[in-house]
Amino acid sequence: MINLRHVSKRYGNSGKMAVEDLNWDVEDGKITGFIGPNGAGKTTTLKMITGILSPTEGEILINGKDIVKEPLEAKRQFGFVADSPDSFLRIKGIEYLNFVADIYGVTTEARKGFIEKTAARFEMEDALSSRIQSYSHGMRQKIMVMGALIHNPSVWILDEPLTGLDPKSAFELKEMMREHAAAGNSVLFSTHVLEVAEKLCDRIGIINHGRQVYLGTLEALKEKYPNETLENIFLEITEHA
Ligand SMILES: Nc1ncnc2c1ncn2[C@@H]1O[C@H](COP(=O)(O)OP(=O)(O)OP(=O)(O)O)[C@@H](O)[C@H]1O
Numbered sequence: 001m002i003n004l005r006h007v008s009k010r011y012g013n014s015g016k017m018a019v020e021d022l023n024w025d026v027e028d029g030k031i032t033g034f035i036g037p038n039g040a041g042k043t044t045t046l047k048m049i050t051g052i053l054s055p056t057e058g059e060i061l062i063n064g065k066d067i068v069k070e071p072l073e074a075k076r077q078f079g080f081v082a083d084s085p086d087s088f089l090r091i092k093g094i095e096y097l098n099f100v101a102d103i104y105g106v107t108t109e110a111r112k113g114f115i116e117k118t119a120a121r122f123e124m125e126d127a128l129s130s131r132i133q134s135y136s137h138g139m140r141q142k143i144m145v146m147g148a149l150i151h152n153p154s155v156w157i158l159d160e161p162l163t164g165l166d167p168k169s170a171f172e173l174k175e176m177m178r179e180h181a182a183a184g185n186s187v188l189f190s191t192h193v194l195e196v197a198e199k200l201c202d203r204i205g206i207i208n209h210g211r212q213v214y215l216g217t218l219e220a221l222k223e224k225y226p227n228e229t230l231e232n233i234f235l236e237i238t239e240h241a
Pocket residue numbers: 011018036037038039040041042043044045
């Protein structure tokens with residue numbers, strides 16, 4: 001569960017808020033999709049939730065832990081996949097996974113089980129012994145997803161996680177997200193691909209110019225705009241806001 005209370009962000013001395021007065025509950029047992037036009041404030045919001053950026057105003061709780069006041073406890077609750085997977089390029093995939101597992105105190109047995117299972121799903125077994133700099137974009141994305149989930153966090157936060165993944169890997173990651181939510185956990189991810197949001201999400205949050213314009217189920221949104229695709233609804237909401 002993630003709770004945002006009156007969360008706003010201003011970069012530097014800029015007069016304009018990049019994100020303004022977000023009030024969100026990301027519920028357990030559900031996949032929540034976060035959508036909005038370029039520059040709407042999605043990455044800024046995800047970076048505040050994960051403690052990379054401090055909110056200018058407001059409070060963010062992850063499973064009840066305040067990301068500003070109890071950062072270590074709050075950070076144990078989630079796994080985060082950032083929008084760029086180009087990190088830790090000089091080390092091998094397996095070294096990266098062990099490094100992250102060490103930070104979170106994951107046992108040898110638990111990490112072995114996780115790596116075997118997930119590497120098989122992502123077809124990454126042969127790549128683990130190579131340096132990350134030799135990976136394609138999609139392979140880098142997959143190793144970052146594996147690193148984010150290796151400590152079995154209950155809350156998953158993913159910024160554009162399907163970008164660059166081949167169809168099999170995208171299918172596997174979507175299945176993993178569904179399984180995780182079905183087990184009673186929270187999954188929050190941002191995407192520009194509205195078909196993915198439409199098929200995968202239980203709930204949708206739409207942000208425009210830093211402001212929350214919708215948060216709720218897809219069904220409720222479609223009741224409000226009958227016979228419209230999510231694409232048309234999105235364009236309608238964001239063009240006239
Ligand atoms: N480091 C920064 N310094 C100043 N302004 C920033 C910074 N990062 C983002 N912004 C501004 O904050 C606003 C929100 O940007 P953000 O990256 O959160 O949007 P986004 O919804 O993730 O966009 P996209 O879909 O293009 O990734 C934009 O106006 C952007 O110019």
